[in-house]
Amino acid sequence: MAVKGRRGTGLRGFPLFLLWLGLAAFSSATAGFSEDLTEIRIGYVHAASSKARLSLMDVPADNDGFAGAQLAIDDNNTTGHFVKQHYTLIDKTVRRDDDIAEAVGALADAGAAFVVVDVDADGVLKAAEAAKPRGLTILNVGATDDRLREEDCRSEVLHIAPTRSMLADGLAQYLVWKRWRKWLLVVGSHDSDKLFADALRRSAKRFGAKVVEEREFKDTGGARRTDSGIVEIQRQMPVLTQGAPDYDVLVAADESEVFAGYLPYRTWDPRPVAGSGGLEPTTWDAAFDQWGAVQLQSRFVKSFRRLMTPLDMQAWTAVRLVGEAAARTNSADPAKLIAFVKSPDFSLAAFKGRKLTLRDWNLQLRQPILLFDGRNTVSVSPQEGFLHQSSELDTLGVDRPETKCKLN
């Protein structure tokens, strides 16, 4: 899944240290700039969330996401150097959703017109509410909820993170291309798992796959890590998948990281696993090396001494979007920038092999969905043959004719 950090790192204290060092160096650097530079401030609001992951390699670093935003600030400043613009990132960590409005207000007072938010769906709506009277624009990099782009869409929120339906469609297109049309769907017991399962069912219907049976894996609590857990898991997973009707691929919906990572190699029948485990749809992976991505990966590793995650990429994209708009319009006027981003002239290069553009009906960034097996790129959707009258990227997720969004 796109929102969770992958391969956090064992050096979790280290990046934070580097971060402070970076900020210190940064502020001293800004002091040296002459007055004719146009200053563009971007806020970053992050809500502390669970770091429980099945694999140690997936435990997110403390600066997961924020590091991506910082790198984009550096990239924007390199460009800004030539067009006399300077960018600053202002960080606000919140503990509860209730603190989000205050954080957005403080960022507005500090002169930020754009605020990148890595919070849950309700948090995004709270941020939007606080942003509206102050004329701020929210860039959602963390919440994949379709409702934020549909019935709960807001004209001051741009969505950089893909939706669950985009991720599910990206995966489904590939499974259908492989002719793995019969799915065994195993769903976790949390609300987010159910939402992802809804998206997967919708995709199956859309692209001609069939869910032959559905099973639930109940989260009964318990630790992700125990010393002899592997013995139990090896017995548990075959039983969970035993006696299923004939199927081609097991598709798991487990955003809560409770069981999907345990499924590969443990299913009763020898079948591949996809969804929240095995072959996963996402926006980025540290192994991704196509279309110039290696350059971004090496810049990231050089700066932060860890691998770049999907959340880092989503935050990088959000901050680059602001930089791109400012460079193209040669302006720091938020109204001009937003008008440009919403215009048909806007596009962003983000190492995905094609330009990313904005869906004007709900302000969702169009983007390819990458499929990874945990080590390597397996494929990039949209798949060949999935056609669309305006953009093949609109074969991913809820399309214009189906939208429930009414922007005011």
Place this chain on the structure above:
Amino acid sequence: MQTQLARVVRRLGATVFRQTAGLGFGLAILTLLATPALAFLAFVSNEKGNSVSVVDTDKMETVAAIPTGQRPRGIAVSHDGKFVFVALGDDDTIQVIDTATFKSVGELPSGPDPEQFALDPSGKTLYVANENDAMVTIIDVDKKLALGQVSVGVEPEGMSVSPDSKTLVCTSETTSMAHFIDTSTHEVVGNLLLGSRPRFSAFKSDGSELWATSEVGGELAIIDPRTRTLKARVRFEIPGLRSEMIQPVGVNLTRDGKLGFVSLGPANRVAVVDGVTHAVIKYLLVGQRVWHGDFSPDEKYLLVANGVSNDVSVIDVASQKVVKSIQVGELPWGVAFAPN
């Protein structure tokens, strides 16, 4: 010159001692080349194959494959025709290959991750884009020495030198600019914002225009290099193809400046653009994911490398038709003709 020759001979000797098996092959090639060859040879870098294919345009076939280091992309032949330079992205160097023996004879200190580079008209100075470091490295070819570095935008790639040698133009992909660098002071003297992800630029031989492609922006910018301003923007429209698939990369301009050939990447086409009116004349269907190309010295043919279909398409310049495709190595990227 003599020292270079001596070096070649020494290298050859060393290679032969190391690999006795290579002796027969080396001798065979030397014998082959002892006969006066009139055919034009094109050198094609194969990004995945770690090799340079040698294409004979008289025979219209690949006649040799030269092994290289890791990830060869940018490729050029020295003005005297004696050496091929190939940028090895993953080996952080530029490999030098002898065009007579097809053997590697040395390296140039390119700086990290070299992709594209440009030789200045005198053939003495080489400018390399270091993508990871937002730098351009300047190299003295004869001395094999880095003379200096210039800071440019994020991910510099396309490199070209004005025909009067005075200006180096570097395009940076994430910054989306053309940087104009004074070759005597090594300073950036101007910047021009281009369409998203500019990848390549080329001067007309009279220096009157600079053509720069934007891969993600999907356009060709015609720039006046004197004023460093945009003269025109050329867009490409191909029926049945989404605009996202039209990704201009390589540009080849005829010496008289009357025709430009623009490779359109995953659109699998080369656009023929009128050098004067800048109108698109036609689209030529080539292989898959076409990258870069080069004219034969007599400008009879343009060879373009097709990055996915593992071949080069041969375009007949006069008739503006694709006349042949020739199999080369794995994932070909760039083409450079020897001048004789």
